[in-house]
Amino acid sequence: MRSVPPALLSSAGLIGGFAVTRVQRHRSWSGLVAGAGGLAAVESCRRRGGAGRALLLGGAYAAGLAGSHPLARRIGAWPAVLTATAGVAAAAHLLSRHG
16 A cells, blocks of 8 residues: 655645634644644655655755745735645655655
């Protein structure tokens, strides 16, 4: 059985984490969702591409999560989350490729 692609896991973590904030108004729950998605994406990437690539993905995920906050002040919350998610998903796809 194949594992879930890191790009899908990272996207679910970032978008899901923000959606939880909007619905629940609890940042702790959104952090849990975002953290779980990030950790799952990193682990999936590690299995596919090795520890070095997984660490790079972890850094990209953290940068996307942190970078979406100041970006939201300029373009709005959802557009910032979707922009950050697109960048992290692209990185996850490239980093998790075999070979």
